[in-house]
Amino acid sequence: xxxxxxxxxxxxxxxxxxxxxxxxxxxxxxxxxxxxxxxxxxxxxxxxxxxxxxxxxxxxxxxxxxxxxxxxxxxxxxxxxxxxxxxxxxxxxxxxxxxxxxxxxxxxxxxxxxxxxxxxxxxxxxxxxxxxxxxxxxxxxxxxxxxxxxxxxxxxxxxxxxxxxxxxxxxxxxxxxxxxxxxxxxxxxxxxxxxxxxxxxxxxxxxxxxxxxxxxx
Numbered sequence: 001x002x003x004x005x006x007x008x009x010x011x012x013x014x015x016x017x018x019x020x021x022x023x024x025x026x027x028x029x030x031x032x033x034x035x036x037x038x039x040x041x042x043x044x045x046x047x048x049x050x051x052x053x054x055x056x057x058x059x060x061x062x063x064x065x066x067x068x069x070x071x072x073x074x075x076x077x078x079x080x081x082x083x084x085x086x087x088x089x090x091x092x093x094x095x096x097x098x099x100x101x102x103x104x105x106x107x108x109x110x111x112x113x114x115x116x117x118x119x120x121x122x123x124x125x126x127x128x129x130x131x132x133x134x135x136x137x138x139x140x141x142x143x144x145x146x147x148x149x150x151x152x153x154x155x156x157x158x159x160x161x162x163x164x165x166x167x168x169x170x171x172x173x174x175x176x177x178x179x180x181x182x183x184x185x186x187x188x189x190x191x192x193x194x195x196x197x198x199x200x201x202x203x204x205x206x207x208x209x210x211x212x213x214x215x216x217x
Contacts (some may be wrong), residue, residue, distance in 0.1 A: 008036055009046040016055050016066055017149040024068040027056070055147075074151050074205055078198045081144050085128065086190045088141055089174070092131035093181050100131050104175045110168045114156050117164045122149065124171055128190075131178075155204035170196075 012032065015021045032043045047064050050056040057067050092101065107124040110117065122145055129141040170193050177186035 004038065005042045005045050008038055008042040009049055011036060012043075012046045013050060013053075013055065013146075016050065017146055019150060019153050021066050023066050023150065023154070025066045026063060027065060028063040053143075053147075069150060069154060069205060071202060071205060074202060075198070077144060077147060077151070078194065078201070081141070081148070082191065082194045082198075084137060084141050084144065085125070085194060086187050088129050088132035088134070088137050089178065089186050089190050090183060091134050091137065092128065093178055093183050093186060095133055096131045098179075100133075101175075101179045103127070104131070104178065108168075108172050108175060110164055117167075118149065118152055118156070121152070121167070122146075151201050151205065155201040167193075 012021075021027065027047075029040045029043050029047070032047075033040045036043065047056050047058075051058055051064075054073075055067055057065050059065055104124075104127060107120070107127065110120045112120070125145045126142055129138040129145065132138055132141075170189065174186060174189045174193065177189055
């Protein structure tokens with residue numbers, strides 16, 4: 001039963017992050033139970049967990065809805081990342097063994113479509129998080145990276161001339177700096193990289209219909 005519960009949670013979360021369940025979309029326990037071919041209880045458990053992660057909103061007497069992407073939340077998420085990811089990079093340079101930094105070499109090259117790029121990009125940033133060797137920081141950063149998936153998907157669909165080569169080149173420059181343990185260069189690159197993401201993603205989100213402008217405080 002535990003495995004089933006975990007599995008439904010993972011599948012539902014992944015469907016939300018991949019926008020297979022659209023931001024702002026209505027969901028009902030019965031429909032989801034049929035979608036995943038399970039009873040309603042594991043679906044309800046998964047929905048409550050996702051509510052705590054702000055991916056699902058409970059609507060009294062109406063069921064559930066996929067939390068819309070708000071610009072202010074997107075901004076908060078990227079700012080949090082701007083604080084956390086450079087700290088992970090610094091920690092990796094300071095204490096990761098050479099072999100861990102060497103393993104980042106697999107991210108020096110990329111080929112494929114949009115979906116492949118999203119997976120490649122998530123893989124790279126997740127590897128940076130784990131290279132820090134700081135389990136709490138890595139867990140928090142991986143959570144942010146997962147939640148950013150929705151932003152990346154929605155913004156890529158709105159980007160004219162999305163150019164992975166430029167982003168991959170930034171990754172390569174960061175890998176070089178980390179492997180040479182050049183703390184200041186690496187810090188500059190990762191901060192500029194996340195800053196550029198914000199400049200790219202927020203305007204693209206503004207042009208998308210699934211966005212709500214501000215959260216109610």
